[in-house]
Amino acid sequence: MRARVDTAQELTRFHYLTRAVALAAGVQIAHTPTLEEKAELARVAWEQALAADAFRERVFELRYPVRVLEAWRDPGAETPIAAGELEHRYREFLAATDALDDGPTERIVRQAIADLHERSGAWPDPRGPFAVPDFPPKDERYAHHAFYWPDTIVAGYPYGEGRALQIRAAVSHLNEVWAVDTAGAILYALAAELGWEWVRDAGRWTYDEARHMLMGKRRLDAWGLPPAATPLGGYIYEACAGQDPLYRLGMLGYFETKNIGRKKERAQAFRELGDTTSETDMEFDWADETLHAEYGRRWLKELLARRGEDPEGWPEVLERCEQLVAARLAEATDVEREAIVTRADNLLQLASS
Numbered sequence: 001m002r003a004r005v006d007t008a009q010e011l012t013r014f015h016y017l018t019r020a021v022a023l024a025a026g027v028q029i030a031h032t033p034t035l036e037e038k039a040e041l042a043r044v045a046w047e048q049a050l051a052a053d054a055f056r057e058r059v060f061e062l063r064y065p066v067r068v069l070e071a072w073r074d075p076g077a078e079t080p081i082a083a084g085e086l087e088h089r090y091r092e093f094l095a096a097t098d099a100l101d102d103g104p105t106e107r108i109v110r111q112a113i114a115d116l117h118e119r120s121g122a123w124p125d126p127r128g129p130f131a132v133p134d135f136p137p138k139d140e141r142y143a144h145h146a147f148y149w150p151d152t153i154v155a156g157y158p159y160g161e162g163r164a165l166q167i168r169a170a171v172s173h174l175n176e177v178w179a180v181d182t183a184g185a186i187l188y189a190l191a192a193e194l195g196w197e198w199v200r201d202a203g204r205w206t207y208d209e210a211r212h213m214l215m216g217k218r219r220l221d222a223w224g225l226p227p228a229a230t231p232l233g234g235y236i237y238e239a240c241a242g243q244d245p246l247y248r249l250g251m252l253g254y255f256e257t258k259n260i261g262r263k264k265e266r267a268q269a270f271r272e273l274g275d276t277t278s279e280t281d282m283e284f285d286w287a288d289e290t291l292h293a294e295y296g297r298r299w300l301k302e303l304l305a306r307r308g309e310d311p312e313g314w315p316e317v318l319e320r321c322e323q324l325v326a327a328r329l330a331e332a333t334d335v336e337r338e339a340i341v342t343r344a345d346n347l348l349q350l351a352s353s
């Protein structure tokens with residue numbers, strides 16, 4: 001039988017090991033071109049953050065009333081353990097655990113093993129990369145347009161109604177790829193400054209954005225629209241090239257949630273069109289976004305405070321985000337404008353035939 005103090009020590013190690021996997025999964029998303037592989041990494045980031053959080057809370061229970069782990073280690077200094085090696089450690093741990101003494105821990109470890117099993121094929125590469133890329137590689141199956149729909153760079157191009165609205169919303173969802181890349185990048189890049197609770201929230205945030213991206217993919221695939229005819233781009237991500245990750249947090253907390261008020265109305269429009277899948281997708285997206293808006297507010301203020309700046313200075317951060325996006329939009333060329341209009345018109349044509 002394993003003693004209480006030993007258990008707390010081992011769970012502390014598990015916390016750091018799973019945290020390292022969550023961080024590696026996060027930062028590797030933007031380096032991974034294929035949408036499905038990004039989504040798998042996002043799921044690993046979320047599940048490993050959940051496991052790490054459960055280990056941490058259990059350590060606190062075992063050491064009550066002390067609520068600190070042994071040492072807050074530098075998150076960037078650890079490389080992720082291989083899935084097989086981690087599973088081996090879990091199983092060794094379970095073999096020495098007494099279910100009557102420590103059933104709550106056993107339950108956490110069993111869940112961790114189950115998640116690991118399901119996702120071991122999508123495990124992050126222990127060798128990296130461990131830096132946030134300024135320009136992520138694109139999924140080659142899709143038509144690459146940095147500005148993924150004309151209405152962002154062509155004045156007067158309609159958002160659309162009916163079929164066109166369904167397509168536009170699905171293309172929007174698909175193009176949340178920038179949000180997936182961003183969430184994963186800042187999960188990693190801000191971990192040292194913001195600490196554990198940030199990693200936990202960012203894991204969920206990353207996973208949610210990956211779900212939104214796949215919602216779009218699922219709709220477009222169901223309508224038989226070929227990826228090669230579907231625009232995919234990441235101008236909001238690209239607008240942050242070379243910038244402090246603070247602005248990536250601002251982008252995700254602001255640009256990704258600013259249409260929140262529209263989502264209810266869109267869900268209603270889809271219902272009237274008889275498209276209950278798009279309606280349900282939008283309803284769940286709306287619920288996620290309310291959570292994300294809260295993450296954005298909380299963590300932007302927290303980051304400013306931790307840097308010794310005024311936490312109420314967040315509107316200036318968002319203003320800078322607006323400027324960065326405006327600057328990226330100003331780089332759009334007439335060739336890009338023409339290309340995206342042709343691409344969008346063609347996609348709408350395919351959808352209506």
Ligand SMILES: [Fe+2]
Binds near residue numbers: 176179208209212256
């Ligand atoms: Fe989203």
Ligand SMILES: [Fe+2]
Binds near residue numbers: 292
């Ligand atoms: Fe979001």
